[in-house]
Amino acid sequence: xxxxxxxxxxxxxxxxxxxxxxxxxxxxxxxxxxxxxxxxxxxxxxxxxxxxxxxxxxxxxxxxxxxxxxxxxxxxxxxxxxxxxxxxxxxxxxxxxxxxxxxxxxxxxxxxxxxxxxxxxxxxxxxxxxxxxxxxxxxxxxxxxxxxxxxxxxxxxxxxxxxxxxxxxxxxxxxxxxxxxxxxxxxxxxxxxxxxxxxxxxxxxxxxxxxxxxxxxxxxxxxxxxxxxxxxxxxxxxxxxxxxxxxxxxxxxxxxxxxxxxxxxxxxxxxxxxxxxxx
Amino acid sequence: xxxxxxxxxxxxxxxxxxxxxxxxxxxxxxxxxxxxxxxxxxxxxxxxxxxxxxxxxxxxxxxxxxxxxxxxxxxxxxxxxxxxxxxxxxxxxxxxxxxxxxxxxxxxxxxxxxxxxxxxxxxxxxxxxxxxxxxxxxxxxxxxxxxxxxxxxxxxxxxxxxxxxxxxxxxxxxxxxxxxxxxxxxxxxxxxxxxxxxxxxxxxxxxxxxxxxxxxxxxxxxxxxxxxxxxxxxxxxxxxxxxxxxxxxxxxxxxxxxxxxxxxxxxxxxxxxxxxxxxxxxxxxxxxxxxxxxxxxxxxxxxxxxxxxxxxxxxx
Ligand SMILES: [Zn+2]
Numbered sequence: 001x002x003x004x005x006x007x008x009x010x011x012x013x014x015x016x017x018x019x020x021x022x023x024x025x026x027x028x029x030x031x032x033x034x035x036x037x038x039x040x041x042x043x044x045x046x047x048x049x050x051x052x053x054x055x056x057x058x059x060x061x062x063x064x065x066x067x068x069x070x071x072x073x074x075x076x077x078x079x080x081x082x083x084x085x086x087x088x089x090x091x092x093x094x095x096x097x098x099x100x101x102x103x104x105x106x107x108x109x110x111x112x113x114x115x116x117x118x119x120x121x122x123x124x125x126x127x128x129x130x131x132x133x134x135x136x137x138x139x140x141x142x143x144x145x146x147x148x149x150x151x152x153x154x155x156x157x158x159x160x161x162x163x164x165x166x167x168x169x170x171x172x173x174x175x176x177x178x179x180x181x182x183x184x185x186x187x188x189x190x191x192x193x194x195x196x197x198x199x200x201x202x203x204x205x206x207x208x209x210x211x212x213x214x215x216x217x218x219x220x221x222x223x224x225x226x227x228x229x230x231x232x233x234x235x236x237x238x239x240x241x242x243x244x245x246x247x248x249x250x251x252x253x254x255x256x257x258x259x260x261x262x263x264x265x266x267x268x269x270x271x272x273x274x275x276x277x278x279x
Numbered sequence: 280x281x282x283x284x285x286x287x288x289x290x291x292x293x294x295x296x297x298x299x300x301x302x303x304x305x306x307x308x309x310x311x312x313x314x315x316x317x318x319x320x321x322x323x324x325x326x327x328x329x330x331x332x333x334x335x336x337x338x339x340x341x342x343x344x345x346x347x348x349x350x351x352x353x354x355x356x357x358x359x360x361x362x363x364x365x366x367x368x369x370x371x372x373x374x375x376x377x378x379x380x381x382x383x384x385x386x387x388x389x390x391x392x393x394x395x396x397x398x399x400x401x402x403x404x405x406x407x408x409x410x411x412x413x414x415x416x417x418x419x420x421x422x423x424x425x426x427x428x429x430x431x432x433x434x435x436x437x438x439x440x441x442x443x444x445x446x447x448x449x450x451x452x453x454x455x456x457x458x459x460x461x462x463x464x465x466x467x468x469x470x471x472x473x474x475x476x477x478x479x480x481x482x483x484x485x486x487x488x489x490x491x492x493x494x495x496x497x498x499x500x501x502x503x504x505x506x507x508x509x510x511x512x513x514x515x516x517x518x519x520x521x522x523x524x525x526x527x528x529x530x531x532x533x534x535x536x537x538x539x540x541x542x543x544x545x546x547x548x549x550x551x552x553x554x555x556x557x558x559x560x561x562x563x564x565x566x567x568x569x570x571x572x573x574x575x576x577x578x579x580x581x582x583x584x585x586x587x588x589x590x591x592x593x594x595x
Contacts, residue, residue, distance in 0.1 A: 075595070077595060078593050078594070078595050079593065079594050080593060080594070081592045081593055081594045083535070083591075083592035084524065084525070084526050086524050086525075087524055088507075088511035088512060088517075088520070088521070088524060089511065089512060136591075137591030137592050137593045138591075138593045140591055141591055141593055144588060166479070166480075166501045166502075167501075168501055168502050168507055168510065168511065168525075169524075170501070170591075170592075171500045171501055171524075171525045171526055171527060171535075172499055172500050172501060172525075172526075172527065172531075172532055172535060172537050173535065173537070173590060173591050173592060174501045175479060175480070175483055175499075175500065175501040176483075176537060176587060176590035176591065177590075177591060178455075178456075178459055178480060178483060179459050179463070179483060179486070179487050179587040179590075180587045180588055180590060180591065182456060182459035182460045182463060182487075183459065183460070183463030183464075183487065183583060183584050183587050183588070184584070184588070185460060186460045186461070186463045186464040187463075187464070187584060189460075190464065205480070206479070206480055206501070208452035208456070209451070209452040209455040209456050209459075209480045209484075210455075210456050210459060211456075212452075212456075213450075213452050213453045213456040213457075214456050214457070214460055227447050227451075227452065228440065228442070228446070228447060228451040228452035228455070228480070229440075229442030229443075229446070229447065229451070233442045234442050234443065234444055234447065237441075237442050237443055238443060238444055240444075242444065246444070246447070247447055255448055255449075255450065256450075257450050257452075257453055
């Protein structure tokens, strides 16, 4: 379940930024259009021309989905203890420190409470930029706790996933987070509290094989990569090129694994309506 | 048994062969004492060798082609096993087997990943790599067990869920996620045993239970050492280091509080004596069942939730 994908165009947009002055402009990876950052923000980080959805983090999704200043973050300080003292070509501990410094986040998910058109929700959002949005003990525990918050406060749960899967550097601990989060969701389901799962680009591996696929309603952003095995691994296994659109949101909709593909512009209203209809 | 000899076992095998030769040729000579001394020495060396195995060597033992697989354990431990087939949606996945059987005095549901022993049977079993219909068959059988109030025992032995095109089309991730979700709230006892390879979500997909047992020479982790090596070292050659870093053996997992109990194997591995390995496992299972069948369904579910809820380490 690698969190790491070697797809050049997604991982290093920096190379394309170089020719743009001031860092005020972004180039659309869908059509090449140059867009001012302010304009991009107004348009919820989607391209005005081709509707390409830029990959954004929890800070942006909080703006997209929650009412202004309604987000109250919980368990913000939690961070990895490097339980296996894992070393590959680098120390995991150093990777964490570097990621914290680079992103200003303590791990790959933020959780808390907030409001959607005035309705209280428990909310979690992953950040792909923190070690590939990988799930180790911290992500698993924070997701479990926000599920519990929804359970205890009897408020709907919304989780936005973007993740390369379970984090290798915590070994079996990471794997067990799949069971930890899924079992908490079972209890939430028994209490008849709604859970809406939103899948952003990319959602693969252990994250998909646990809470991301277990929504009462699963919503995908357009053209997001969603799957269990990564495309590179599948290609290696079958020794053939993968069909166009394979493992993209629209493919999952067609195969029956997501309920809707919803543009970021419509996301808040759709979630708000769903909560209304389900509660 | 023991047709395949692993590299690190060679010196011992050579000594044992030598010993046999000497025994045969010495019948007429008066060197019985010397042979006895040599025999003790070989036994000692053997014990030391298997005690001091590296993590990577354990991974190799876990994959030993002569090891007992799920159906071997079922045949050796149970009576009246009736295999049940199909997920009732798509097909019958040969990489996961299951059915009702009698284990001692208990009527139980046994489910496990099934590897093949040679090329032909491995192709038939897809090398123990299940497709979504395998996980859905497993869930169907677990629900059946729940309906008739029978404990569930799952045997984990897989190099991973199958990473194929059709597996994705039929929702591999959903099938595994659904099993984790449903197993956590199943109203009967579940005992999970890692009997060989426990590779990632493919293994865990039938691995949520009240007790997690693990045979001595198995591995269980989020990724195989080879794949970990290829991703983190960007090279397939660092599997030994990856195995060390992942801390994926039974003693490691006991320390991490991810498993409850290690089941000892015959010296040299379960493949040296299938019956002995099965007998040890059987008595451990019966012990655990004696305790678990007394627990009420609500309590079983609560304990499972707490068990997996407490897994993980972090700083606050
Ligand atoms: Zn565009």
